[in-house]
Amino acid sequence: MISFIQGKLVTASDNFVILNVNGLGLKVFCSPKLIPRLIATAETEKDITIFTFLSIKETRWDLFGFETKAELDAFELLISISGIGPKTALNILSVASVEEIEEAIILEDASILSKISGISKKNAQKIIVELKNKVKKISHQSNQKSTLAGEIEVIDALTELGYKLNEIRPALNSFKSKNLSIEETIRQILKILGNK
Numbered sequence: 001m002i003s004f005i006q007g008k009l010v011t012a013s014d015n016f017v018i019l020n021v022n023g024l025g026l027k028v029f030c031s032p033k034l035i036p037r038l039i040a041t042a043e044t045e046k047d048i049t050i051f052t053f054l055s056i057k058e059t060r061w062d063l064f065g066f067e068t069k070a071e072l073d074a075f076e077l078l079i080s081i082s083g084i085g086p087k088t089a090l091n092i093l094s095v096a097s098v099e100e101i102e103e104a105i106i107l108e109d110a111s112i113l114s115k116i117s118g119i120s121k122k123n124a125q126k127i128i129v130e131l132k133n134k135v136k137k138i139s140h141q142s143n144q145k146s147t148l149a150g151e152i153e154v155i156d157a158l159t160e161l162g163y164k165l166n167e168i169r170p171a172l173n174s175f176k177s178k179n180l181s182i183e184e185t186i187r188q189i190l191k192i193l194g195n196k
């Protein structure tokens with residue numbers, strides 16, 4: 001299995017890049033949000049590094065690329081579900097972050113995933129059911145784990161009060177860098193949501 005590749009960026013399209021890896025041109029399918037970052041990196045660094053997954057089918061081999069190991073781990077979990085292929089999994093990660101996918105699974109909120117093109121409500125619920133006990137396998141740094149746990153506690157409290165995740169998430173994002181306690185974060189978000 002090819003876990004990562006490192007090479008020079010040759011060209012980029014909407015959903016893939018071609019890298020020169022020791023004279024070999026490799027086409028790597030990527031999230032559209034990753035491609036501009038790879039282009040920017042290529043302007044300042046000699047080589048770029050991408051975590052990869054090699055999908056082998058009867059008639060073709062495809063490489064899928066990711067910026068972080070956590071994204072690759074999430075991708076591998078998603079494709080372990082029957083009916084979710086590599087392109088669909090990449091599409092999910094193009095729209096939702098690893099953190100948002102984790103939240104959707106932990107909170108059993110299919111609405112986040114079902115908003116993604118190509119994901120039916122039935123498939124969204126299937127993802128949640130099948131990954132509920134596996135979601136902890138998605139790799140994070142320890143500080144990210146702690147932040148995520150705190151965010152989930154805030155979201156749980158606010159959903160108990162009847163607020164929807166799509167209302168909570170934008171307000172929560174505005175307090176991420178302020179190092180407030182969970183209780184204070186909830187109070188501040190309630191002020192924002194109460195003014196809407």
